[in-house]
Each structure stands twice: as C-alpha cells, then as structure tokens.
Amino acid sequence: xxxxxxxxxxxxxxxxxxxxxxxxxxxxxxxxxxxxxxxxxxxxxxxxxxxxxxxxxxxxxxxxxxxxxxxxxxxxxxxxxxxxxxxxxxxxxxxxxxxxxxxxxxxxxxxxxxxxxxxxxxxxxxxxxxxxxxxxxxxxxxxxxxxxxxxxxxxxxxxxxxxxxxxxxxxxxxxxxxxxxxxxxxxxxxxxxxxxxxxxxxxxxxxxxxxxxxxxxxxxxxxxxxxxxxxxxxxxxxxxxxxxxxxxxxxxxxxxxxxxxxxxxxxxxxxxxxxxxxxxxxxxxxxxxxxxxxxxxxxxxxxxxxxxxxxxxxxxxxxxxxxxxxxxxxxxxxxxxxxxxxxxxxxxxxxxxxxxxxxxxxxxxxxxxxxxxx
Amino acid sequence: xxxxxxxxxxxxxxxxxxxxxxxxxxxxxxxxxxxxxxxxxxxxxxxxxxxxxxxxxxxxxxxxxxxxxxxxxxxxxxxxxxxxxxxxxxxxxxxxxxxxxxxxxxxxxxxxxxxxxxxxxxxxxxxxxxxxxxxxxxxxxxxxxxxxxxxxxxxxxxxxxxxxxxxxxxxxxxxxxxxxxxxxxxxxxxxxxxxxxxxxxxxxxxxxxxxxxxxxxxxxxxxxxxxxxxxxxxxxxxxxxxxxxxxxxxxxxxxxxxxxxxxxxxxxxxxxxxxxxxxxxxxxxx
Numbered sequence: 001x002x003x004x005x006x007x008x009x010x011x012x013x014x015x016x017x018x019x020x021x022x023x024x025x026x027x028x029x030x031x032x033x034x035x036x037x038x039x040x041x042x043x044x045x046x047x048x049x050x051x052x053x054x055x056x057x058x059x060x061x062x063x064x065x066x067x068x069x070x071x072x073x074x075x076x077x078x079x080x081x082x083x084x085x086x087x088x089x090x091x092x093x094x095x096x097x098x099x100x101x102x103x104x105x106x107x108x109x110x111x112x113x114x115x116x117x118x119x120x121x122x123x124x125x126x127x128x129x130x131x132x133x134x135x136x137x138x139x140x141x142x143x144x145x146x147x148x149x150x151x152x153x154x155x156x157x158x159x160x161x162x163x164x165x166x167x168x169x170x171x172x173x174x175x176x177x178x179x180x181x182x183x184x185x186x187x188x189x190x191x192x193x194x195x196x197x198x199x200x201x202x203x204x205x206x207x208x209x210x211x212x213x214x215x216x217x218x219x220x221x222x223x224x225x226x227x228x229x230x231x232x233x234x235x236x237x238x239x240x241x242x243x244x245x246x247x248x249x250x251x252x253x254x255x256x257x258x259x260x261x262x263x264x265x266x267x268x269x270x271x272x273x274x275x276x277x278x279x280x281x282x283x284x285x286x287x288x289x290x291x292x293x294x295x296x297x298x299x300x301x302x303x304x305x306x307x308x309x310x311x312x313x314x315x316x317x318x319x320x321x322x323x324x325x326x327x328x329x330x331x332x333x334x335x336x337x338x339x340x341x342x343x344x345x346x347x348x349x350x351x352x353x354x355x356x357x358x359x360x361x362x363x364x365x366x367x368x369x370x371x372x373x374x
Numbered sequence: 375x376x377x378x379x380x381x382x383x384x385x386x387x388x389x390x391x392x393x394x395x396x397x398x399x400x401x402x403x404x405x406x407x408x409x410x411x412x413x414x415x416x417x418x419x420x421x422x423x424x425x426x427x428x429x430x431x432x433x434x435x436x437x438x439x440x441x442x443x444x445x446x447x448x449x450x451x452x453x454x455x456x457x458x459x460x461x462x463x464x465x466x467x468x469x470x471x472x473x474x475x476x477x478x479x480x481x482x483x484x485x486x487x488x489x490x491x492x493x494x495x496x497x498x499x500x501x502x503x504x505x506x507x508x509x510x511x512x513x514x515x516x517x518x519x520x521x522x523x524x525x526x527x528x529x530x531x532x533x534x535x536x537x538x539x540x541x542x543x544x545x546x547x548x549x550x551x552x553x554x555x556x557x558x559x560x561x562x563x564x565x566x567x568x569x570x571x572x573x574x575x576x577x578x579x580x581x582x583x584x585x586x587x588x589x590x591x592x593x594x595x596x597x598x599x600x601x602x603x604x605x606x607x608x609x610x611x612x613x614x615x616x617x618x619x620x621x622x623x624x625x626x627x628x629x630x631x632x633x634x635x636x637x638x639x640x641x642x643x644x645x646x647x648x649x650x651x652x653x654x655x656x657x658x659x660x
Contacts, residue, residue, distance in 0.1 A: 043438055045464045155438055155464030167441040167463035173489060251639045 042152040044145050046099070049159045050181065055130040057110065059095055060123050065146045069094055078124055079117040088115050095126055098145045103136035104189075135160065137185035138193065144175040165308060180306050190309055191316045198320020201299050202328075207259055207365060208292060212328050214266035214358040215281055217351050218273055219336045224282075229329055231282045235289025236296060237318055243297030244305065244314050255294040257369040262288040264362025270355040274348065296321060405504075406430060406584075407437065407649055408628050409468075409481055409533035414592040414655035416473035416535050424457075424468045424481050426531065431602025432584035432628050436466045443486045445528075450547060451479035478537025482547035487526035489643060497523025501634070505580030509634045509645055525634075526643040534559070534654040536592075543654070546570060551648035553581070553629050556616065559656040564618045568611075569631050571648070575615025576633060582608040583619040584628040592655055594626050624658045 045060040067075035070090050077083045084091075092112040101108045110128040117124050146152040150172045158166035160182055168177055180190040202208050215228050242248040266284065273279055296317070305313050340347040405428070412423040427434035441463035449455040449471060457469040473479070492500060494513075500523070501510040513523075530549040534542075540558030556566040569576040582605040589595040609617040611631075621627065634647040 043464075045438075153440075155440070157463050164462070169440055169442050169463075253638075253640055 042146065042149045044152070044154045046143065046154055046156045047159070048141075048157070049162075050135050050139075051161055052134060054132060055101070055108075055110075056127070057129065058125050058127045059099065059145075060118065060121070060125045061095070061145065062121075062123050063117075064122070065149070065152070066091060066094070066124060068148060069146065076122070079119045079122065081117060084115060084117050084124060091115060091124065091126060095145070098143065098147075100142045101130065102140040102142070104138055105140075108132075135181045135183065135186075137181055137183070137187075137189035139179040139181070141177040141179065142175060143170045143177070147172075166306075178304065178306070180309060182308070187309070187312065190306060190312055191319075194303075194313045194316030195320040195323065197299075197303055198296075198317040198322075199324045200320075201296065201317075202321055202324030206361075207263060208295070209328060210358055210361055211259075211263050211266060211288070211292065212325055213332055214263060214270065214355070215285055216329065216332050216336060217270050217354045217358070218279065218281065219333070219340050219347070220279070224279070225329065225333055227282045228285045229325060232285040232289040232292070233322060233325070235286045236293035236321070239290045239293030240296045240300070240318060241293075241314060243294050244300055244310065248294075250294055252298050255291065255298065257366050258291045259295050260362050260365035260369055262291055262362070264359050264366065267355040267358030267360075267362060270351060270358070274351050274355075405632075405649060406432070406434070406628065406630050406651060407529040407531055408432075408434075408630075408651040408653045409483060409531045410594050410653065411481065411533050411535050412593060414534075414536055414588070414594070414626065416479065416537055417476045418473055420473040421470060422473060422535065423470050424533070425466055426468055426483070427597065429602070431604060432586045432626075433600045433602035434597065436597070438464045438466055439468045440464075440485070443488065445484045445486050446549075447481075447483045448547065449479055449481055450545060451475065451542065452477055457481070473537075476537050477539035478542050479535045480532060480542055480545060480547060481535065482532045482549055483529070484531075484549045485529040487528050487642075487646065490523075490525045490527060492523040492525070494522055497525070504632045506632060506634045506647075507578070509636075512636075521644075524637075524644045525647055526637060526645075527647040527649060530648055530650040532650075532652045534652065536655065536657070546573075548573070549650065551576070551631065551633050551650040553631055553650050553652040555652070555654075559621055559627065559654050561621055561624050561656045561658050563621060565621050565629075565656075566616055566618050567629060567652070569615045569617065569633075569650070571633055575611075575613075576631075577611055577613045577615060579611045579615070579617070579631050579633055580608060581611060581617040581619060582630050583621075584630070585623060585625045586628075587625050588655055621656050624656070626653065626655050628653050 042062065042065065044062065044065065047058050049056045063075040063078040066072070066078060070087060072078065072087065078087065092115065096110070101110065108130055110130045113127045113129055115124060115126045141156070143154055143156065145154055152171065154170040156166070156168040156170055156177065157164060158179060165182065166177070166179055170177065178193070180186040180193075212229075212232070215232065216225065220228075239248065243250075266288070269281070269284060273281075300314070300317050336347070336350070339350060407426060407428050410425045410427055412425075413420070416422055426437045426439070428437045429435060439461050441458075441461060444458060444461070447457045447461065447468065449457055449469075451473070452475050455471070457471070460469050460471070468483070498510065498513060501513070528550065530551045532547055532549070532552070534555075536543075543555050543558055546552055546554050550572060552570045554568045554570060556568055557563070559565050567581060569579045569581060584603060585606045586600055586603070587595055606622060607619045609619055611617040619629065629652045631650045632647060633650075634645050637643040637646040
C-alpha cells in the first residue's frame with residue numbers, strides 16, 4: 001500500500017515535472033514570439049517638412065532600438081516621460097550621429113525641439129528644426145539609424161511647402177537620399193548633377209568610350225561622322241527613355257555582355273569595311289545604340305531618379321552623355337583625319353591595329369560579364 | 375500507464391514544438407504576409423481600412439506601407455480601383471475606402487523585391503520548412519558546395535471582403551503568384567483554390583491554411599490577443615494548379631503559398647520567391 005502510494009506519488013511528481021517542463025517550454029515559446037512580435041519588424045520613421053523659412057522634422061524610433069544603442073536595460077522605461085527626459089540628451093546625440101543633412105556639401109546642424117514617448121507604438125518621437133533663409137536647391141540626407149540590425153528600415157517622407165514630394169526607404173542597402181527642391185534653384189541643381197553624372201559615366205566607362213572610338217576609326221567626312229554619332233545618340237536616347245520610364249527593362253545580365261559584343265563587332269566591321277569599302281557604320285551605330293541605351297539606363301536607375309523630376313533627370317543625364325561623346329569625337333576625329341592626310345599607309349595600320357584592340361577588349365569584357373566571378 | 379505514455383508523448387511534442395519554433399532562423403520565422411481588413415463584410419457606405427501583417431502561425435506585427443516597394447495595390451469591387459494614390463509611405467493602415475455597394479470586394483497587393491541572404495544551412499532549413507522541394511533539390515545537387523542563400527522575395531497578398539456577389543472572390547487579380555478560389559468560401563465545405571504563377575496554373579505548390587478566431591463581428595481579432603497556431607490544413611496543387619483545403623470552422627482564414635524560382639537577374643540574387651496569401655472569413659453554416 002505504502003509502495004503503491006509512493007509509486008503514485010512518484011508518478012504524480014513525474015507528471016507534474018513533465019507538465020512544468022512543458023509549461024516552461026510553452027512559456028518560452030510564448031515569450032519568444034511575443035518578443036519577436038514586440039519588435040520583429042524593425043522600423044523607424046522620419047518626416048521632413050520644408051518651407052521657405054525652416055525645415056521641421058520628426059524621427060520616430062522603437063524603444064527597443066534606442067535602448068539597445070544606449071545600453072538601457074529596460075526599453076519600456078523610455079515610455080515614461082520622466083525617464084525619457086533623463087536620457088533626452090543621449091537620444092538626441094544618438095540620432096544626430098546617425099542622421100545628417102547636407103546642402104551643397106555643407107553639413108546643416110539641426111536643433112532638437114522636444115522628445116516624447118509614443119506608448120501606443122512602443123516608440124519615442126524626437127522633433128527637430130533647422131532655420132534657413134530659403135529652401136536649398138539640393139539636400140543630401142544620410143541616414144543609418146540602427147546599423148546593428150541589418151533588417152532595419154527607415155521610412156522617409158519629405159514634404160515641401162505642405163506637399164508630399166518624396167517617399168523613400170532607407171535600409172542596409174541604401175542610406176543616402178538626394179533631394180532636389182521644387183523651385184528654380186532645385187531644378188538647376190538637378191540639371192547640373194545629372195549632366196555631370198552623364199559625363200562622368202562616359203569617361204569612367206571605357207566600354208562606351210571604346211565603342212565611339214571604334215566607330216570613328218575608319219574616319220570620313222564631317223557629315224558622315226555627324227550621321228554616325230547622331231544615329232548612336234538617337235538610338236540610345238530611345239532605349240534610355242523606355243527603360244527609365246519602366247516600359248522596357250531587359251536584365252543587365254543580358255545588356256552588359258551584349259554591349260561588350262557590340263564593341264567586338266565594331267572592330268570586326270572596321271577591318272571588313274577597310275577591305276571592301278562598305279561603310280554601314282550609321283546603321284550599326286543606330287542598332288547598337290539601342291543596346292547601349294539600356295546600359296545608360298542601368299546607371300541612371302542606380303543613381304535614383306528624383307520623384308516628380310524624372311524627365312528633367314533623364315534629359316540632363318542624356319545631355320551629359322552627349323557632351324562627353326562630343327568631347328571624344330572632337331578629340332579623336334581631327335587626329336585621325338590628320339593622320340590620313342599625312343600618310344595613308346599609316347592610317348590603314350592604325351585602323352587595323354586599333355580595330356584588333358577594340359575586338360580584343362570587347363571579347364575580354366564579354367567573357368568577364370558572362371563568366372561568373374570566382 | 376497508457377495515459378502516462380500519452381502524456382509524455384504530448385509533452386514531448388509540446389517541447390519539440392516549443393524548442394523548434396524558438397530555434398527557427400529569423401527569416402524563416404517571419405514570413406507570412408497577409409492583408410487584414412477592418413471588417414470581412416461590407417455594406418454600401420461602410421468605411422473600411424486595410425492593414426497588413428507579417429508573422430508566423432497567422433499571428434504577426436503590423437507592416438507599414440512601403441510606397442517605393444509597392445508594385446500594385448487594387449480594389450476589385452463593382453469597379454477596379456488603384457488604391458496607391460490614397461496611400462502614405464510608413465502608414466500602418468494601407469488604405470481606407472468606402473464600400474460602393476454590398477457586393478463584396480477583393481483587395482490585391484503586390485510588392486517589389488526585398489533582398490535577403492541566409493547562411494547555407496539556414497537557407498536549406500527554410501526551404502524544407504516551406505516545402506520548397508525544387509530549390510532544395512537543386513541546392514542538394516551542389517552538395518557541400520552550396521553557398522549562402524541569396525534570395526529576393528516579393529509579397530502577393532489578397533483579401534476577400536464578403537458581400538452579396540460571391541463571384542467577385544473568384545476573379546484573378548493578376549498578381550505574379552496568386553491563390554484564386556474556385557468556389558465562394560463557406561464553412562464546412564472544402565475550398566478548391568487554383569494557384570497561378572505568372573497567370574498559369576502552378577503544379578506541386580504547397581498550399582497551407584491557417585484559421586484564427588474572429589474578433590467582434592466580422593473584424594479580425596486584435597493581434598495583441600491572438601495566438602499563433604500551426605496550419606489547419608495543407609495540400610499540394612495538382613497539374614491544373616488546383617488544391618483543396620477543408621474549411622472546417624468559422625473564423626478568419628489565411629491560405630498561403632510560396633513559390634521560388636531561380637532569379638533572372640543573377641547579380642541581384644540566386645533565387646526569387648513569391649509569397650501569396652488570401653484572407654477571408656467564410657459564411658457560417660446555416
């Protein structure tokens with residue numbers, strides 16, 4: 001009887017222990033998703049309102065993120081105004097170190113105007129302002145609020161004169177935003193920026209440069225060269241616009257190797273044309289220009305098109321590409337013409353050697369772009 | 375003795391579930407995305423709000439509207455309406471609208487891609503958990519050489535707000551991956567759904583169904599008092615892309631499907647996945 005009671009007791013104890021263990025595990029399960037639920041989606045929010053006299057902004061951040069960065073053991077304590085006030089200066093210093101605004105390269109110092117808890121969102125809101133004499137043409141925002149969490153996303157909304165002008169997301173892959181204001185100064189800043197980017201892209205990209213040089217190698221009259229360059233310009237403008245407006249978007253995995261092939265092809269065509277005298281460069285320039293336009297569009301996409309001013313950005317970028325192309329044509333064409341007038345034999349040699357170099361470069365780029373990087 | 379054994383089995387299962395869930399990688403544990411209307415029924419003139427949630431076991435956290443990532447957001451009721459002009463980046467309420475009639479409406483949302491990289495072992499485990507057999511097999515063929523999982527994913531979510539015209543629920547909204555009901559959802563009868571990928575039936579997709587109790591009236595239960603739960607049913611789609619899931623009770627239902635294909639832009643990611651969901655509250659038995 002006694003041993004039966006002992007066995008029963010042991011069984012109850014075991015069952016109780018089992019239940020306790022299972023309950024503990026469920027408590028863990030309950031706690032894990034609850035904690036995850038409390039902050040599994042890491043977000044912060046920044047609103048900027050620009051008007052003629054000042055910028056007013058507010059940053060909303062989750063208490064878990066703030067507490068993590070400041071080493072505060074109980075994040076929810078920040079939801080009490082008294083405690084938040086105690087940490088106010090640290091919170092402002094933290095946010096100031098993670099969010100910067102520059103105008104034309106000059107850093108702008110914001111003034112913090114208040115900080116409050118938002119208990120319903122387990123967040124805090126910090127307000128700031130920045131007086132100015134007029135809205136700058138170009139604002140650069142650099143924001144990486146909580147780098148410790150690679151999933152963190154900051155929602156950025158920018159209003160100008162009461163109108164929502166920009167909606168963006170800042171995360172581990174993107175922490176900078178360029179904003180061009182709506183007035184004349186903003187437009188000028190935008191044109192200058194994108195013309196510069198167009199020029200920069202041509203001169204840092206040897207593939208486009210070599211393609212143009214390849215087209216010019218055979219030389220020819222000013223009218224013929226103009227025809228060739230115009231055909232290339234018209235064609236790449238068409239596809240640049242189509243891709244930028246999202247109408248046609250071929251993969252860079254196709255476009256980039258195709259651009260390399262066009263370069264190799266132009267070298268081959270030069271050699272053949274110098275033998276049979278056939279010159280179809282204008283036609284080729286147009287056809288291949290369509291492919292190069294998609295390449296330009298890829299660059300423009302990476303730069304990020306300003307909302308509400310896409311057409312201006314597109315036009316300006318294209319303008320920059322034309323400026324750079326013109327510089328190449330004006331530098332190379334007279335030299336080739338001079339060489340041809342002084343020695344026809346040397347001119348032919350230059351065409352042959354130059355074309356071989358163009359073919360080789362195109363082939364190498366093609367292989368580099370097709371073969372996976374090791 | 376038998377009872378004790380059963381208890382141990384139950385306790386063991388509870389422990390395994392608890393530790394299994396706790397040990398899941400974050401990305402694998404926070405994937406379902408669904409639209410949640412303020413009410414699953416509408417009458418003419420009612421103001422409805424649409425929010426979105428991300429989580430596991432049909433329990434999640436509100437996901438703010440991301441304007442730059444939204445590819446489409448439409449209301450398909452008596453007319454088709456683009457909801458994007460009425461949205462604001464970062465808002466937890468995706469949209470508010472007034473019911474034009476009592477016929478019911480479908481709301482469909484598709485996001486652009488978000489990048490994600492997981493360690494090889496985590497990625498493989500996530501493929502197994504989501505029943506993504508083909509990508510798992512493709513990676514298995516690479517053996518130990520399989521690298522980190524570079525993925526980009528997109529959300530394709532729909533919600534059906536019930537009304538007098540049940541046929542409105544049966545329309546395809548044109549999402550890249552989509553769960554299209556073939557019958558108006560009602561309690562006690564199996565629901566046949568067709569899975570469409572890029573407009574064509576998708577065979578072999580794992581279709582899962584979760585159910586949660588409703589809150590007051592036809593409103594979803596507040597997330598703060600929801601419990602996470604495992605799928606109530608699951609089935610693979612056949613050659614016609616059709617799967618059947620039993621709608622075994624009243625409540626808020628979530629039908630979810632994931633499909634992963636090799637990424638067309640290899641420089642961006644190795645894989646691209648689409649996460650489709652359909653939420654609704656079926657009519658109870660009369």
